[in-house]
C-alpha cells in the first residue's frame with residue numbers, strides 16, 4: 081500500500097487533496113498537521129474522511145514545520161487518537177506520553193536527515209518496545225549501502241516496519257521497502273511538493289512502479305548510473321513487466337563511481353537479477369564481470385549485467401540495437417548490410433555510445449571517421465579500432481553516407497542545437513541521432529529536410545531496452561507498449 085502525505089497550509093486544501101487522492105485510488109493518507117497555518121480543526125479534516133489516515137504533527141527538529149509548544153502538540157495527537165483515526169505517528173520521546181487507546185494504531189517513528197546511523201538495529205529495538213504497531217525509520221542515505229542495511233532490517237524485523245532511506249541515493253529503498261516486508265511506503269501528492277528529500281509522487285509510485293504489484297518474491301532489476309534521476313529505463317521496463325504480468329520490479333540506483341564494487345557485492349542481498357548500466361559505469365563494470373559476450377570485449381564497455389547464480393554476465397545491447405536500427409534503415413532504402421562495406425561513415429563523439437557504434441561499423445566493413453570535441457578522445461578510439469580521425473572543427477568537410485550523432489547535443493532542453501549542419505548532410509544518405517529526448521532533434525529535422533533517411537534515438541533506445549528485457553526475462557519484449565510509454569514520457573508527462 082502507498083501512504084500519500086498531504087502537507088498543505090489550509091484545511092480546505094487538505095480536504096480537497098484527500099478526496100482527489102481517493103478518486104485516484106489512494107487507500108491511506110498521511111495528514112501532516114504541522115503544515116496547517118491556522119489553528120488545527122481536526123474534525124474538519126477527519127469527520128468525513130474518504131479513506132484511512134495517519135495523523136502526524138512533525139516538529140521542526142524531526143523535519144516538520146511544527147514550532148509550537150510540545151504539550152499542545154501532544155494534546156493534538158491525543159485528540160486524534162480519541163477521535164479514532166486509523167494511525168497516529170509518534171516520535172520516540174512522545175510515544176510513552178501518548179498511550180494506546182481504542183483502535184488507533186501506533187506508528188513509532190525515527191528520522192535522521194543527516195545519516196543512516198550505525199546503530200539502526202538498536203534504534204529499531206527501542207522503537208519497537210514502545211508499544212508499536214508499526215515502526216517507521218527514515219534516514220538519509222549517504223552511500224548506496226545504507227539502502228541495503230535499511231532493507232535488511234525491514235526484512236528481519238518482528239514488527240511491521242517501514243524503512244526508507246532519504247535523498248537521491250535512497251530512491252530505490254522507497255520502492256523496494258514493500259518487497260522486503262514493509263506494510264506500506266510513503267509518497268507525496270505531487271512531485272513538486274516533496275515533504276522529505278527524495279520522496280516520489282503518488283502518480284510515479286503507481287504509474288512507473290505499480291507499487292501495489294510488488295511482493296516479497298518479486299525479482300529486482302535496476303539501472304545504475306550517476307546521475308540517474310532522469311532515466312526513463314524504470315518506466316520502460318516496468319511498463320513491459322506489467323504488460324506481460326511478470327513478478328518483477330525495476331528501480332533506479334544512483335551509484336557514485338567509488339561505490340560500484342560495494343554495490344555489486346550487495347546485489348544479491350537486494351534481490352537483484354539484472355542491471356542496466358549507464359554513465360559512468362559502462363567501462364568500469366567490466367572488471368567485475370565473470371563472463372562477457374564478444375562485443376563487450378571489442379567495445380570495452382557493457383550496458384547490461386545479468387546475475388545468474390554466482391556469475392555476473394555482461395552484454396552490450398547498445399551495440400546490437402544500433403546495428404539493428406542501422407540495418408533497418410538500409411533495408412528501407414533498398415540496401416543490405418553488405419552495402420556498408422562501400423559506405424563512408426562519420427561518428428560525432430567518442431564516448432560510450434560512439435564506441436559501441438564505431439565497433440559495429442568497423443566490423444561491418446564501413447570506412448569510418450570519428451571526431452570529438454576533445455581530439456585525444458577521438459584519436460584514442462580511432463587507434464583502438466584502426467579507423468580514421470578528424471578534428472571536431474573539420475567534421476563538416478568529411479564526405480559521409482552515414483552520419484551518427486553520439487554526443488548529447490540537441491538533447492532536451494537544448495533542443496535548438498545540433499552538432500552538424502544542414503548543408504553537410506548528404507541527400508539520400510542516412511542520419512542517425514542517438515539522442516532520444518526529444519525524438520525529433522534539430523539534427524533529425526535538418527537531415528530529413530535535406531533528403532536523408534533518418535534513424536532516431538528512440539528507435540535505438542527501445543531496441544536496446546527490448547534486448548535487455550529479453551536477457552532479463554527470456555521473453556520477447558512488448559515493444560509497442562515500451563515505445564508508447566517512452567513517447568508519452570518524452571512528450572508531456574512529468575511526474
Ligand code: NAP
Nearest residue numbers: 429430431432433452453454457486487488514537540541
Ligand atoms: P559519453 O560517454 O559521456 O560521451 C559523450 C560524447 O559527447 C563525448 O565524446 C563528448 O566529447 C561529447 N560531447 C559532450 N558534450 C558535447 C558538446 N557540448 N559538444 C560536442 N560534443 C560534446 O556519453 P554517451 O554514453 O556516449 O552518450 C552520448 C549520447 O548518446 C547521449 O545523448 C545519450 O543519451 C545517447 N545514448 C543514446 C542511447 C540510445 O539508446 N538511444 C544509448 C546510449 C547513449 P568529449 O570528447 O569532449 O568528451
